[in-house]
Amino acid sequence: MKARVLPRNDVLKIVDLLRQQSYEVIAPFRERGRDTFLEPVTDQNRDRIQLHLPNPYYPPKRYVFPPIERLLKVERSNGDLQIVPTYDFQKRAIFGIRSCDVAGIYHLDRFYLGRELPDIYYQNHRKNLFLVNMACTDPDLDIGEECFCMCTDTGPAARDHFDLQLMDLGDEFMAVAGTPAGEALFADPIFRKASPEHVARRRAILEEVRKRFKPNTTSWFSAAIQAVSRGEIPEETWDQIGNRCLECGGCTYVCPACTCFTVTDHSVEDNGVERLRIWDSCALSGFTRMAGGFNPRRAIHDRRNRRFFRKLAHYFIQRELSMACVGCGRCAAVCHGDIGMPSVVEMIRHATTRSKEA
């Protein structure tokens, strides 16, 4: 592990270094209250970057998988077709990405690039992306009521898949390089070698932070995976989950590991067409409806079932070699029916322990 330390006052110089290397740097900002968001850094907003804040609900996956992305441009003239794929090669760095979201991007890597027929649009975004992970150390600002990265083994400090990881040690920050690109930044004089004392402090802080997570639901995650994979969830539990779903799709849009999309053609000037892909949600009733109206997945609990099955079934975890839930807690925060992942795990726990007792 290559570790360095830098003074607290120099942390934002990492942003400057990346901007000098022509990265568009995305960083977290905060307005009033819980209103937090990721935005490109400019000379004007650079000093307002937040090092500790509640994780924005709108996840950073949009920098590798935009909510609306053009795939093709088609020109039509005299009956001829010109089909041109449109690619985005913008160099981007996300400064302050949380550990759960790093795991989310890793899951997307596994999904879009890890199998046959890789996705070139995703690849173009991904290979130009630089991740500066900020470990969650502030129990009041970084760790929310809904956070459960301890259960999914994705936080509070990511172990891999970042280029650089920062951790707040008080008046200093520790920086750990995860890739050669991250290590290359250490050439700058703001970084100096970390001492064994720094490493010990890092360990002590993490130990303290882990204690701040609520113990409930955590240990039940693997039990829920087992119950879902073995088909042990009673039908009435899926019904209960389905009955609480308002079909808003919010859980899938805030999820850093949801991958579904729809494709649509959009007319542009001069008789042209753009083919766009747009985030889609398995919570919406039209998701599986075929031309002619037949919908194999009609009942609402079927659709809910689908989302939790996709996230918790051992088959998919094995297929992607990573789990499609990273413990960020966004679904729990946005769901009006209280069927975010922790609640569902809890409902599964109740149902399966009850049926075992019976």
Next chain:
Amino acid sequence: MNPSAIEHVTPATGPPEIVENVYLPKVAVLDRVVSEINEVKTFYWHFEDSVEQQAFKRFRPGQFAQVSLFGVGEFPTSLPPSPTEDATFFTVRQVGSCTAALHQLQPGAKFAVRGPYGNGFPMEEYRGKNLVFVAGGIGLIPLRSAIIYALAHRSDYERIQIFHGAKTPNELMYVPNLHEWERTPGVECHLTVDRPGNDRSGEGWTGNVGVVGSLFKKPDVKVAVENTMAFVCGPPIMFRFVIKDLLEMGFQERNIVSTLERYMKCGVGKCGHCCIGVAYVCVDGPVFTYEQIKRLGEDI
């Protein structure tokens, strides 16, 4: 949609492609259109680029392709030709906006195709077996490819039996092929209709009347059960009854295959729409054995 909502897109001026773009369809030209039955037409086409045409011709029976009608959208469709035939074509019923747009195209019109996708029927694995094809209505479209393929490799297979049922004589599919198969030695081709009426030639229907399963019980029909693969394709209700009949005759669930249809956007295992249980119909299917279909746990 508001074009300004399109984010993060710059023209293709960057480094060269490393992986193939699986979403990029290739331009195809419509050669001719043949009307099959009401609202079902066969579209003969070829790729504008002959290299693409050669590459595409490596498809397997049971695979599918994605057809683009730009400005309307893209839809998945079976490949009814066999790779042993020269022509490339689709047979498509008009059901939604994309298929309606295809039905309006005139010969010479350009559209786009990508594929082939999916697993297809493992025809090599079935060598040495009897093949029973059971097709209800336009269910013959995906099975046609496997039938023609099997006939082109006739010595690889034992008995070949074809059962095709339609609502009325006018709705029997691929009539020239049916006539040919009825005349081919070593092929048993049995037809039935739900309601007799006038057939295409204007003469009254003299064949069997009843659902496709009623053919299995005819005295002159003996369905091969041992060492047999049964291919079943058709509307959901027909599928359920035929499966019941086959199981009663003694077919093993793993010796019955079908192809599934689902709403799909990408065809390459990414968009998520066609996922049933633990399977993506586009990459793990569309061909599944009945044993697998039962485990997927969704309506057919």
